[in-house]
Amino acid sequence: MQHPIKRLRTGLPLSGLLLVGGCIAAAAGAGAAGAVYITERGAEAQIAASVSRSADATRQVFQEMSITETKSSNEQDGGVEKRSIEGKLSDREIEVDLKAQGSGTNVDVVAKKTVVTWDKDLAKKILNRIVEVAK
Secondary structure (H helix, E strand, C coil): CCCHHHHHHHHHHHHHHHHHHHHHHHHHHHHHCCCCEECCCEEEEEECCCHHHHHHHHHHHHHHCCCEEEEEEEEEECCEEEEEEEEEECCEEEEEEEEEECCEEEEEEEEECCCCCECHHHHHHHHHHHHHHHC
8 A cells, every 4th residue: 555645746746747738728719709808907818910900900899889080190110100199088188009910919908996906807808809799
């Protein structure tokens, strides 16, 4: 008969491997679908659409969600196109930053409650919709 601690030790590497394997599979599946990542202040995703198409999608989502556009800007930074679209929804300030990256666009959405607090769930909801519309 084996000592109980030895049995526990021999079982741990296999269970750890299964857990890690499950995480890798989940991450691979999320990456294949174009994952939306939660950031410190909101949500971010890389989408397969131009900055122009992403900006159009953002404006469409703003209209659908009754977000009033308050400001927008365009700039070229060393040949990289960047756009920013800001809006207001009741007590939230919404900011969407678009930056050309490779053949797609990096989209970063922030929904501010106050100067130091953010509504990450709302940011994720807005970003998920932008991703759908930009397809």
